[in-house]
Amino acid sequence: MTGILDGIVVADFSRVLAGPIATAGLGDLGATVIKVESADGDDTRRWGPPFVDGESSYFLSVNRNKHSVVLDLKDPGDNVLAQRLAARADVLVENFRPGVAERLGLGYDALRAGNPGLVYASVSGFGRQGEGRDLAGYDFLVQALSGLMSITGDAGGEPTKVGVAIVDVLTGLNLQAGVLAALYRRQISGAGQRVDVTLMGAALAALVNQASSWLTAGVEPLRDGNRHPSIAPYETLNAADGSIVLAVGNDAQFGRFVAALGRPELADDTRFATNPERVAHRTELVAVLESVLAEGTVEHWTGVITGAGVACGRVNTVAEAFDFASAVGMSPRAWTVRPDGTPVAQVASPLALSATPVSYRLPPPRLGEHSDPVRRWLQDDDAGGRPQLLGKEFTR
Template identity: 55%
Template sequence: MSDTASPGALTGIRVADFSRVLAGPYATMMLADFGADVIKIESPGGDDTRSWTPPVDADGQSTYFGAVNRNKRSVVCDLHTEDGLAKARAIAATADVVVENFRPGVMERYGLDAATLQAANPALVYCSISGFGREQGATLAGYDLLVQAVGGLMSITGQPDAPPTKVGVAVVDVLTGLNALSGILLALRERDRTGLGQRVDVDLLTSLLAGLTNQASSTLATGISPTRLGNAHPSIAPYEVFEASDRELVVAVGNDKQFRSFATILELPQLADDQRFATNASRVSHRGELRETINDALCVRSAAHWVSACAATGVPAGLVNSVGEAFDFAASLGLDAVAQTSDEATGRIQIQPANPIHLSHVPARYERVAPALGEHDGAVWLDEAARASVADVPAQP
C-alpha cells in the first residue's frame, strides 16, 4: 500500500509506538485512524498479542492483535543490540509523539525516556502508560483483570449472591487507552500554542477509579462502598434485565413519567399510583417486589413485542443481544459500526469495529491492515528523516 494518503486530522504527526498489548496500541490506532503516521516498534518476538490465539482472522492472524493495530507500520528493533537500539532512537528522534507502556525505568535504561528525548527535541509529546503509576506502584504488573480486582470494579459486578465478576472485555485497558489519546491530543494542542511538548502520564488504576463515576462519588461522599446488584441500578428502578416469554430484555426507566407509560404497556396502570412504586425513590426501596410484578407481566409475551411497545411510547427497552446481533442492530439504525480495511499489495482484508469518532470534514480512514511483524523495516529505516536524525540522537549512556 502507498504511504501517501488523503489528509486526515492528524496528517503530519509521527508517532513512535513502543507500546504493547491493548491500552497503548488502542490509543495509537485511534491516532492512526485520523492520519497520524504510527510506527509500531516491536521486539524480535513481536507484540505479545500476535500469539494470543485463537481466534484468528482469514489470514491466520490473531484477531486480538488486529483489533488494535490497523493503519500502522511495524519495524523490529532489538533494544538489547547496538543496531536495534540505534534504530529505535533514530525513529524516536523523528517523532512528534512517543508512546510507551514498559515498566517504569525501562525506557530510561535504554536512553529512550522523556528527559533524554525531550532534551534533543523539546517539542516532543511523550506518553507513558503504567498500571499503577511511576512511584510506589512502579513494580506492580498492570494486567486488566488485576486492576479490575484491586480497583473495585469486580466488587460491584455480578449477582449479589455470586462471586465477584470481571467485565467481559478488558474495559480498564480501553478506558486507559482513551485517556492516553485525550492526553496526547491535549498536549499537541498546547504545543500548537507554545511550541513545547510535555509528558503525559496515565495509569490503569486511576483510569478505572475515574471511570467508576457515580459509584466512586457515592463512596467518597458517604464512606460506604457499594455492593453487587447484578443488573440492577443503585439509584434507578426499574432499570435491569427482565424475562419475557422467549428471551431476556432490558428495561431502563429513568423517570416517573416513563414508569407510568410502562405500567400502561404492561396493562397494570395501577402500579403508577401504588405508593410503593409512585416515585423513583420508592421504586428503589421496593425493588424486589417491583421486579417480581414486572417479570410476571412480561413472561406472557415475547421480548420483541415488549420492546416494540416500549419504543412506541418512549420507554427505553431493548433485547439482550449477542455481539453479532449488536452489530446487526447498529446496521439497522444506519450506524457505520464496521470497518473493512483492504491491503492492495498483499490482498489482505480485515473487518473490524469502526472508529466511533465521526468527524464531518476529516473522518477516520482505513488504509492499512494490521502489519506483519517487521513488515515496514526497510521503509522506515531508509526514510530520509530517520537516517538524517541518527547523528542527533544522544549516545547510549
C-alpha cells in the first residue's frame, strides 16, 4: 500500500518544531519531504542533552521520513537550486522571519508565477502584517502572551507553562491540516494557495472553552490547579498512597461513581445532584470524597471506579505512559532504521488509516545525508517533480 500523499513533494525550509512536526506528519502520510538545512543544520540538532550516538533526541522526535540537503541560500548557485526545488515541489513549508523568504527569491508571489499549483505554507509568531511581524515567535513567549500560562498552575501560584512546547505542536498540526485542505482544493481547481498559521492564533484557538467564557460571558479564567472550571468532580483527588485523576462528565456518571464508593446517597444530596451544584459546592464535595478515598490505595480505587464505567486513573510518568498504552492494546512505539541497521525509536503516529496507513520509511536524517542525490536531481534539467523521478537512491 502507498500513502495517501504518495507522489507529493514537500520542500521543507522550516526548522525547530512547528514546521518540522507538520512536515514529518506529511512524510508519515507518504509525501517525499526534502529538508533544506544550512551548514550548521537545524537548531534542534544541538538541543540537548539527551543525545543518542551524537544526535539530539529533540531533533529525532520530529524529523523522520525526510531527506536532508545542505544549501547555502545566500550562495547564488545554491539559491538557484533552492528555487528549482520550490518550482518542482507541491508543498513548500517555511518559517523564515517575515521578509527573508522574499529577499531570497523564495516568497510566495515569486514562486507561484512559475508553479501555480504550489501550496505555500508559512509559520510565524504573530503574522506577516502589523507590529507583530517583528516580534520573536517562541513557544514559551506565546504561552505567556496568549493567556495560556495565566490559566495553568495552582490557584494563587506562579503562572506555569505546559511541560512540552504545546503551542509549537498545535501550530504544526494546524499547519498540516491547512496544507491537506489546500491540496484537496488543488485537486478540484488545479491551483495552489498560501497557508498561514501563527503561534499566537493557534494558542488562542486552543483556549476553547476558557476563551469562550471571556468572549461570551465576560468571565476572566483563573488558575485553579487540576480542577476543571465548569465540571465537578473533574480533578486530582487524594487516596491513601497518592493521587488519582477523576473525570466525571455528567450526572449519570456521578451516580455510578458515588455508588462505587459506597456513598450512593451523595447523588441525591441537593448540593451534588447536578453538575452546576457540584461546581458551586466543589470544596465540600472534595472533602467528602477524599475522606472516602483515604480508606484505600490508588490501585484499589482506580480499579473500582474504572469498573463502574467512570474515567479514572493514576498520574503516570512518561515511561509508565508508554507501558500503559502497550498494556491496553495500543502500539505507541514505532521504529525507523538507519542504513547500517541501527534502529531509531519514535513515537507512533496517532493516525490509523485503513486503506492508506502511515509508514515509517526513513530515519531522521544526518545533516546533509542526501545532499548528493538531491543536488543531482535539482541540477538535472530533464528531471520532473514527482518522487518516482528522484531515483532509487532516495529510498531504503
